[in-house]
Amino acid sequence: MQIRLLLLQAFVAAVLAAQNQPVLGEETVKVSDHVWAIMGWPNVAIVVGSRATLVVDTGLGPRNGATIARVTARLAPGNQKLFLTTTHFHPEHAGGEAGFPGGTILIRNAVQQSEMELHGKEMIDLFAGRSAQFKELLANAVPRAPDITFERDAQLDLGGVTARLLWFGGAHIKGDELTFVEPDRTLVSGDVVQNKVVPGIFRDGGTPSSWLAARTPESASKVSSKRSTRLGRI
Numbered sequence: 001m002q003i004r005l006l007l008l009q010a011f012v013a014a015v016l017a018a019q020n021q022p023v024l025g026e027e028t029v030k031v032s033d034h035v036w037a038i039m040g041w042p043n044v045a046i047v048v049g050s051r052a053t054l055v056v057d058t059g060l061g062p063r064n065g066a067t068i069a070r071v072t073a074r075l076a077p078g079n080q081k082l083f084l085t086t087t088h089f090h091p092e093h094a095g096g097e098a099g100f101p102g103g104t105i106l107i108r109n110a111v112q113q114s115e116m117e118l119h120g121k122e123m124i125d126l127f128a129g130r131s132a133q134f135k136e137l138l139a140n141a142v143p144r145a146p147d148i149t150f151e152r153d154a155q156l157d158l159g160g161v162t163a164r165l166l167w168f169g170g171a172h173i174k175g176d177e178l179t180f181v182e183p184d185r186t187l188v189s190g191d192v193v194q195n196k197v198v199p200g201i202f203r204d205g206g207t208p209s210s211w212l213a214a215r216t217p218e219s220a221s222k223v224s225s226k227r228s229t230r231l232g233r234i
């Protein structure tokens, strides 16, 4: 019981510390040859090819989405095509879509999209009730329909680099999406793998066994993640 309590306290402290800083900055960290990250709440991945760019996750609300779009344009000024995907439907991961420029191609797996339709607005309202700052950031966070949905696996050829978008079943929630970048062998895990919080299962998302199945061993061999980089945080 004591261990459980300590874990819970550590979890709550980590979440509260992160949520105190919901505004993303414009600094990036280079993770691998084609992948940059804005480290924050949450970590946001930017995959840059010679023709197109993929952003994974939006930050909390349109203002953060616009920040990511600015950074992306600086990293790849010649790329006309911008893809956006989300690791899951929680507002700090998907609630900033409206800040991206018109013409951004939004893509996510079908299970995640149905969760968004069922609970997206409810979660935005829940988060907006947490503080005045959250309310302001989420003021114009209106989810829109994606341009592309897929069932289990989608590949984006960005020019010299390929992003594989993968759904392996429920883990943190039902529609978690993993992004595996080749040839970098970089994995963007979203909240499936959270620093010092495992397994981070939200409400009726996955079960401990489905969470394990989403990570190993079949899924691991499918993405050949010998060297993976965890960018996801709650």
Ligand SMILES: [Zn+2]
Pocket (backbone or CB within 6 Å): 088, 090, 172, 191, 202, 234
């Ligand atoms: Zn989450």
